[in-house]
Amino acid sequence: NVSGNGSAMSIWDGARPIVRNCLFAGNTTAGRGGAIYAGYAAVELYHSTLVLNVSSVYSSAAVEIEAGNLILINSIMAKNTPTDVKYDQTSDNLLSHSLYGGIDPGLVELVLEGKWAAATYDARTHQSTLSAQQATWGPDALVGTFVRPNAAGTRFFPIIANTATELTIWGDISGTVSEEMEFQVWDFHPRVESGAVDAADPEYATVHDLNGIPRHDDPTFNGGSPPYGDLGAFELVASEPSNELWHLPNCVA
Numbered sequence: 001n002v003s004g005n006g007s008a009m010s011i012w013d014g015a016r017p018i019v020r021n022c023l024f025a026g027n028t029t030a031g032r033g034g035a036i037y038a039g040y041a042a043v044e045l046y047h048s049t050l051v052l053n054v055s056s057v058y059s060s061a062a063v064e065i066e067a068g069n070l071i072l073i074n075s076i077m078a079k080n081t082p083t084d085v086k087y088d089q090t091s092d093n094l095l096s097h098s099l100y101g102g103i104d105p106g107l108v109e110l111v112l113e114g115k116w117a118a119a120t121y122d123a124r125t126h127q128s129t130l131s132a133q134q135a136t137w138g139p140d141a142l143v144g145t146f147v148r149p150n151a152a153g154t155r156f157f158p159i160i161a162n163t164a165t166e167l168t169i170w171g172d173i174s175g176t177v178s179e180e181m182e183f184q185v186w187d188f189h190p191r192v193e194s195g196a197v198d199a200a201d202p203e204y205a206t207v208h209d210l211n212g213i214p215r216h217d218d219p220t221f222n223g224g225s226p227p228y229g230d231l232g233a234f235e236l237v238a239s240e241p242s243n244e245l246w247h248l249p250n251c252v253a
Helices: none
Strands: 009-012 018-020 022-025 036-039 042-046 049-051 063-066 069-073 076-078 085-088 094-096 109-122 127-132 146-148 157-162 166-170 182-187
Touching: 009 042, 036 042, 042 063, 063 069, 069 085
Parallel strands: 009 036, 018 042, 022 049, 036 063, 042 069, 049 076, 063 085, 069 094
Antiparallel strands: 109 127, 109 182, 127 166, 146 157, 146 182, 157 166
C-alpha cells in the first residue's frame, strides 16, 4: 500500500483494533507510520510481522503512535525505514516477547534476485504467471515466500506455485511487469538461527499461524519447554495449510 499516515492502518480518536497473525510488508507513506499510524488511539499486535515498511518524511517509523499506546506481543519488526517504532506523547506501551530494532539477523531473508522474461494473466483463475530469465528453481520450492515483482517498488505477492522457470501469484500484474525488470523473492519465516523460534509467550499465542499451521513447540529449541511457538506471523516448520488459511483474523497488508 502507498498512502498518507498509516499506509496499511490509520487509527484515530479512541479506536483500539486488535490484530493477530498479520503480515505488514512493503507499505510506504510520505507521512507518519509506514505501516500503522495511531493518533489519539491504540493498537494491539499479536503474532504479527512488520518488514520492509517505509516512512519517507517526518523521521517516522513503521509504526508511529501519537498520544496513544502500542501493545506488541509475540511479534517481529525488521528492515523498516527509518526505524521500527516511534512514540509521541504516549504512555502505557507494552512491548513483550517481540524482536525489533534490527537486533536479530535471522528474521528476514532475501532469497533470490533476477530479471523477468515475460508475464501473463489468466482471467479464469485470476492468476498471473511470471517467467524469469536463467532460472532453475525446484518445483514449488518458492511456495510460501513472497515476490516483489519490481525490486524498486513496494508491492509483495505470496507465491502459490512455481516451476523451474515460472512462478504463479494471485491477481493481474501482467501490465506492470516488463522484460528485463528486476525482481526479488523474500522469505518472512523465522530461520533456524533466529531468536524468534520458540520465543512466544503462550498466554497470548494464537492457535495457528498465518498459513494455518498450528503453533507448536519445537523440542530442538529451548529444551522443549515453554514458551511455545515462534514469534511473528509464521512458524518455522512448514506443513500442509489447514482450511483456516483465509479465515480472519489472519491478514496480509
